[in-house]
Amino acid sequence: MKSLTKISLILALIFTGVVSSAMAQRTIEMVGTDNMKFSVTSIEAEPGEEITIKLTTKSQIPKQAMAHNVVVIDKDANVDEIANASARARDNEYIAPDYEDEIIAATGLAGGGETVEVTFTVPEETGEYEYICSFPGHYPAGMKGVLKVQN
Numbered sequence: 001m002k003s004l005t006k007i008s009l010i011l012a013l014i015f016t017g018v019v020s021s022a023m024a025q026r027t028i029e030m031v032g033t034d035n036m037k038f039s040v041t042s043i044e045a046e047p048g049e050e051i052t053i054k055l056t057t058k059s060q061i062p063k064q065a066m067a068h069n070v071v072v073i074d075k076d077a078n079v080d081e082i083a084n085a086s087a088r089a090r091d092n093e094y095i096a097p098d099y100e101d102e103i104i105a106a107t108g109l110a111g112g113g114e115t116v117e118v119t120f121t122v123p124e125e126t127g128e129y130e131y132i133c134s135f136p137g138h139y140p141a142g143m144k145g146v147l148k149v150q151n
């Protein structure tokens, strides 16, 4: 009975540890509006850090005409090329299947009033990683930002 109490105490401690480390994870919240800009255009993170990017779209326009996402792209990738290909990939939520290896993380599409999020591990390699909205026309209009990975 005594050892059982000990075990449950240990389990409770482990559980608390897991929960608090999950809560320590950073969430970056941003908004996308009809002006096709992210409200946050620069994120700093440590190599290997787990972060959540949360995007809310504010718009009265129907989703098929105005939606946003956040697509984090590998730093050596050709962002223009990925944006162009993704803008044509409507059936895949505007993520070009051919470039999925070069995409570090992507949210789903958020129409007006919707919130989407993605949790991912920041690359170990320091540097600047661009993130874009891949909805047609939005990246060319300047809907982008930079994830700066630094120690």
Ligand SMILES: [Cu+2]
Binding pocket: 032, 036, 067, 068, 069, 133, 134, 135, 138, 143
């Ligand atoms: Cu957008």
